[in-house]
Amino acid sequence: MDAGEVSVQVPECQEASDNLEAQIRRGVDELIRFVRSDGDGVRLMEFERSLWPRVAVLFRLCVALFLALRHERLDLSEYEARGWRVKKEFATRTIKTLCGAVTYGRSYLRRNGDGWFPLDALLGITADGFSWRVIDLVTRLATRVSYSATQGIMRAMLGWSPSTEAIESLVIGLGRRAPAFMAAQQPFDDDGEVLVIEVDGKAAPMATEAELEARRQKRKHGRKCGCGCQRHRGRKRRKGKTKKRKKRGHNSKNGRSATLVAMYTLRRGEDGKLHGPINKKIWGQFGSRQDAIAWARDQAARRGFGPQTGKLVQIVIDGELCLQTQLQKEFPHAVMTLDLRHAQERLWKTGRLFHEEASPELAQWVEPLNRLLLGGRVDALLKRLKTIFKSIPLRGPNTKKKREMLTEQIKYFGKRKQIMRYDEYHQKDLVLATGVIEGACRYVVGERLDCSGMRWKLEGAEPLLQLRCIELNGDWDQFIAWAADQTTAELKNGKLITIRHPRPKPQSKTKKQAA
Numbered sequence: 001m002d003a004g005e006v007s008v009q010v011p012e013c014q015e016a017s018d019n020l021e022a023q024i025r026r027g028v029d030e031l032i033r034f035v036r037s038d039g040d041g042v043r044l045m046e047f048e049r050s051l052w053p054r055v056a057v058l059f060r061l062c063v064a065l066f067l068a069l070r071h072e073r074l075d076l077s078e079y080e081a082r083g084w085r086v087k088k089e090f091a092t093r094t095i096k097t098l099c100g101a102v103t104y105g106r107s108y109l110r111r112n113g114d115g116w117f118p119l120d121a122l123l124g125i126t127a128d129g130f131s132w133r134v135i136d137l138v139t140r141l142a143t144r145v146s147y148s149a150t151q152g153i154m155r156a157m158l159g160w161s162p163s164t165e166a167i168e169s170l171v172i173g174l175g176r177r178a179p180a181f182m183a184a185q186q187p188f189d190d191d192g193e194v195l196v197i198e199v200d201g202k203a204a205p206m207a208t209e210a211e212l213e214a215r216r217q218k219r220k221h222g223r224k225c226g227c228g229c230q231r232h233r234g235r236k237r238r239k240g241k242t243k244k245r246k247k248r249g250h251n252s253k254n255g256r257s258a259t260l261v262a263m264y265t266l267r268r269g270e271d272g273k274l275h276g277p278i279n280k281k282i283w284g285q286f287g288s289r290q291d292a293i294a295w296a297r298d299q300a301a302r303r304g305f306g307p308q309t310g311k312l313v314q315i316v317i318d319g320e321l322c323l324q325t326q327l328q329k330e331f332p333h334a335v336m337t338l339d340l341r342h343a344q345e346r347l348w349k350t351g352r353l354f355h356e357e358a359s360p361e362l363a364q365w366v367e368p369l370n371r372l373l374l375g376g377r378v379d380a381l382l383k384r385l386k387t388i389f390k391s392i393p394l395r396g397p398n399t400k401k402k403r404e405m406l407t408e409q410i411k412y413f414g415k416r417k418q419i420m421r422y423d424e425y426h427q428k429d430l431v432l433a434t435g436v437i438e439g440a441c442r443y444v445v446g447e448r449l450d451c452s453g454m455r456w457k458l459e460g461a462e463p464l465l466q467l468r469c470i471e472l473n474g475d476w477d478q479f480i481a482w483a484a485d486q487t488t489a490e491l492k493n494g495k496l497i498t499i500r501h502p503r504p505k506p507q508s509k510t511k512k513q514a515a
Contacts, residue, residue: 008060010104016068020061027058056099056159063097063131067104071119076107079118084109091117097131098158116494124488127498128170130162135499136480138167139174143448143468147171166500168460173501174483175463178470181479182283182295187302192265192278194430195305195313197296197331198437199262199323202445203255204286204465207455256458258445258465259292260284262437263299274429279303282440282469286462290326297330307332316434318342319416336419340432343373343420346409353402376423378413385410444468463501 010016031054076086090105106119119125124132138161141150147164154161162170207215261284264277281299285292305311313334315327319342328336347369348362355362372381389406392399413420425432448468449461470479487497 008064010064010068020065024061059099063102084111121491128500142171143471169500172463173499175467178466188279192267194266197315198434200437201257202441203257204449205253206256258284258286259289261296284465338419339434376421378417378420
């Protein structure tokens with residue numbers, strides 16, 4: 001018996017609670033008899049498999065009893081005093097809980113053309129057809145694995161699952177509330193004394209219009225082979241066609257970059273060093289980079305690091321000048337820092353033009369330059385690079401590439417001298433590299449939104465990204481409680497609330513557009 005195949009109904013009478021309570025008592029007695037009768041000669045695996053559907057039925061009966069009792073205790077006189085009239089005493093609906101469907105009834109009130117269900121409002125039940133526990137579970141799973149995998153896990157665990165389309169629409173709808181939740185978070189009581197902000201980006205593959213159009217069309221399958229299998233399906237259709245091969249280095253990702261912000265604090269200990277990270281939060285969005293920076297500015301102010309504060313704020317970036325300029329406008333007094341690993345990688349990349357990879361000569365070439373870099377002696381480093389540039393002959397193998405590479409590095413370091421004071425940062429025990437945000441880019445975006453074969457639309461990718469940030473920040477339970485409170489307040493105001501967000505319908509093309 002499937003745990004979710006049969007719904008439990010609340011009878012249409014005021015004595016429903018007595019009937020349901022009697023059913024629950026009979027169900028418990030039958031469950032005890034089942035355990036006693038099947039207790040011998042059965043392995044635990046078979047016993048658990050047989051036990052779960054019976055427990056699921058009791059679960060649904062208990063939910064039905066809870067709904068019946070709440071409806072019986074509902075006082076409609078206060079609503080009638082405010083002009084509402086009972087349109088239907090027992091309007092039925094079905095809600096899918098963790099253990100399957102439960103059909104219950106509740107009063108429907110009308111006034112001046114408006115209608116609502118007071119029981120649903122008091123219990124926070126939305127018009128989605130799912131309990132909040134189901135919404136909580138499937139959306140949380142979807143932040144970790146694909147929608148189809150979420151459906152498979154739900155079926156394996158509970159015996160039923162919402163469709164992948166329903167899971168996606170719940171993610172999109174719930175994700176639209178994520179920015180408001182982040183903006184409503186309270187400041188931390190135990191924050192550190194130094195605020196560190198790391199900013200970086202990571203692209204997720206977006207579907208092109210041609211790909212979307214191909215997916216909207218009905219799939220054409222070739223005929224099966226003579227024996228009836230599908231192994232040779234489509235061979236005749238593919239015969240004579242050649243697939244255009246991609247060139248080496250071609251990127252067909254059609255990626256759209258998400259801006260990620262990692263924010264945490266450090267606290268100086270008795271040893272004089274800064275320890276952390278403390279209260280680390282990660283946030284990402286596919287919108288403009290300026291919006292992400294504005295979010296960082298607002299969150300910093302909430303944590304006590306506003307524009308007028310004398311506390312230390314450090315911002316670590318990968319060296320993009322446009323990003324540096326935008327951040328300095330919002331954080332004019334912050335200590336701007338170029339990621340040390342990016343700077344070191346440029347030295348190694350240049351050195352590979354002169355010496356072989358992993359050779360002792362390459363390490364000897366980079367080592368004195370790296371010492372100048374770590375010592376904050378950027379002017380001496382630039383002087384050394386210019387000397388190497390002058391030593392390169394005008395003609396010869398690979399000389400043009402060496403001169404171009406050195407010119408590029410000299411310009412790069414020259415424009416970023418003010419954010420490469422690594423000796424000063426080291427003395428103050430500040431952050432030197434963007435390890436936190438680099439890991440966040442790989443984990444938050446890469447492991448969920450940049451998997452093989454994935455193609456996204458912006459309206460589906462951003463809500464999922466932001467829900468994933470909340471889950472990985474450890475704030476999921478707090479977020480679900482906040483979202484449930486928000487929807488309950490909206491329901492009590494007589495609004496019809498649906499968490500699920502409908503997927504946008506494809507626009508039909510006219511003959512002229514198709515041509």
